[in-house]
Amino acid sequence: MSEKNREGKRNARDRLQEQRADDQRRQKRKRTAIVAGSVVGVLVVGAVIGVVVSNSGGGSVAPAVAPAGATGxxxxxxxxxxxxxxxxxxxxxxxxxxxxxxxxxxxxxxxxxxxxxxxxxxxxxxxxxxxxxxxxxxxxxxxxxxxxxxxxxxxxxxxxxxxxxxxxxxxxxxxxxxxxxxxxxxxxxxxxxxxxxxxxxxxxxxxxxxxxxxxxxxxxxxxxxxxxxxxxxxxxxxxxxxxxxxxxxxxxxxNKGKKPGTATQGATPPSASGSPGTASGSAPAGGSPAAPQSG
CATH class of the missing domain: 3.40.30.10 (Glutaredoxin)
Incomplete structure (x- = not known):
């Protein structure tokens, strides 16, 4: 093989190696960009979720102020x-x-x-x-x-x-x-x-x-x-x-077989600012009530 041909093949191998190196560098940059983009996307989504939770109160919003003795x-x-x-x-x-x-x-x-x-x-x-x-x-x-x-x-x-x-x-x-x-x-x-x-x-x-x-x-x-x-x-x-x-x-x-609770006239729990109430005058029980109406 002539020196000229050997030099041509060597140049071709060098160019191929350089091309592969360039391709590898481009792929690396692409992967880096994808990873970086994913991180940014997660951060953006997290920020949006944070704003939504902040605006909606999430699970940290205190329940509405309740009256004395409220339960459940x-x-x-x-x-x-x-x-x-x-x-x-x-x-x-x-x-x-x-x-x-x-x-x-x-x-x-x-x-x-x-x-x-x-x-x-x-x-x-x-x-x-x-x-x-x-x-x-x-x-x-x-x-x-x-x-x-x-x-x-x-x-x-x-x-x-x-x-x-x-x-x-x-x-x-x-x-x-x-x-x-x-x-x-x-x-x-x-x-x-x-x-x-x-x-x-x-x-x-x-x-x-x-x-x-x-x-x-x-x-x-x-x-x-x-x-x-x-x-x-x-x-x-x-x-x-x-x-x-x-x-x-x-x-x-x-209630069959069960012990009654504490009998309390007026049946109102203790309050924060008053004494237990007593029953008001009760209307006499009449006939069967009307059917329930949807609110």
Whole structure:
């Protein structure tokens, strides 16, 4: 082979090696760029997530300020009755809801009697479905006022007064806070400066809204919704009519062989700023209540 040919092949090998070296360098730069881009992408996504969590509060947002004695998840329930009662009635209700008033007026004497005998504790969840359906703020304002009464240790009595004086469903009378204060005067010792301020300031509005949101998240869509010991809604379609006698029978069966709780007249837990409330005058139990209405 001539010297000229050997030199040509050597140059060709050199050029191929240089080309391969160049290709390797380009691939390395490409991989570096991809890795760097991925890191930047992760950082950007992390930053976006951080902003979203920051704006939404993530899991670190404190629950809404709750009334004295509130219990349960996020303190959304207002317990009424002996804490050691063998059965618990969970009630979701709206103070503007006519069906809620119908059941309250039908069952009131029976519920109070079971509470005062230490047989039953009631956990109230106050929602505002009617506000959403018809507009206005009466459900919200009445629920806030009832929560304010809880602070004074007089929830049960004021709760009953509100239902005994419920306006027509399309009349947003409970949105008038002065009217709510007038009704509070029917409960001895309730209308304190602290209660008045609580009602006017809407101290527990966020708590009521949180209750309303939790109600929907639980899959409920009508008020009242009434559960005994976490069971099926006693007012669900297909259930027997919930009369006072039936409620007493259900509680008696559930409590069979169980020791009653501490009997407490008025059945209201201790408050932060008042003494335990006493029962207001109860309307006589009438006939079967109207069917529940969706809020």
């Amino acid at each position: 998840k996020d303190k959304l329930a207002l317990p009424n009755g002996a804490s050691d009662a063998p059965s618990t009635l969970t009630v979701y209700e709206d103070f503007r809801c006519p069906a809620c008033a119908a059941y309250e007026n039908e069952l009131r004497d029976t519920i109070h009697g079971l509470q005062d005998e230490g047989q039953l504790k009631v956990e109230y969840h106050l929602v505002r479905l009617i506000d959403g359906n018809l507009g206005g703020t009466g459900s919200l304002d009445a629920a806030n006022a009832a929560a304010c009464a809880q602070d004074e240790g007089k929830f049960r009595a004021y709760h009953d007064v509100l239902y005994q004086n419920q306006p027509q469903e399309n009349d947003d009378r409970f949105a008038d806070k002065n009217h709510l204060l007038e009704l509070a005067a029917k409960v001895p010792g309730l209308k304190t400066p602290a209660f008045t301020s609580c009602v006017k300031d809407g101290t527990y509005d966020d708590w009521v809204n949180a209750n309303n949101k939790a109600f929907g998240a639980a899959g409920f869509n009508s008020t009242p919704t009434i559960l005994l010991n976490g069971g099926e809604n006693l007012l669900a379609k297909g259930q027997p009519n919930l009369t006072a006698d039936r409620l007493k029978q259900l509680v008696t069966e559930a």
